[in-house]
Amino acid sequence: MNGENEKFTYTYSAREQEEIRNIRDKYSVPSGGETPIEQLRRLDKSAVRGAAVCSTVIGIIGSLLLGVGLCCTMIDGWELFFIPGIVVGVVGIGLTAAAYPIYKRMSEQKRKKLAPEIIRLSDELLK
Numbered sequence: 001m002n003g004e005n006e007k008f009t010y011t012y013s014a015r016e017q018e019e020i021r022n023i024r025d026k027y028s029v030p031s032g033g034e035t036p037i038e039q040l041r042r043l044d045k046s047a048v049r050g051a052a053v054c055s056t057v058i059g060i061i062g063s064l065l066l067g068v069g070l071c072c073t074m075i076d077g078w079e080l081f082f083i084p085g086i087v088v089g090v091v092g093i094g095l096t097a098a099a100y101p102i103y104k105r106m107s108e109q110k111r112k113k114l115a116p117e118i119i120r121l122s123d124e125l126l127k
Helices: 014-027 036-074 078-126
Strands: none
Touching: 036 078
């Protein structure tokens, strides 16, 4: 028997090949950096990320102040803490109410800043 003519070939199914590619992609080094669509997605997400974090922190602080104010108005010896509790509670209500307008304003400013780059990338992708 001639050993040169004997070959064994095996092809994977489409599902197995995709699984192999997915595993390989996890370990391969990305080449060439970001694609334009990845840049567009990243810029779109960054337009609201900072505003969301800031407004969430302000809302949480406002809610906590509102709770402290409520506690101060309900404790024993209310004569001493009642008025400061009301003041702290009103400040908390104000901060909580201001969280959404702050989010809107910050995200609009960031969108205006990013608009030229996003328009350029989207025009490049639509061509």
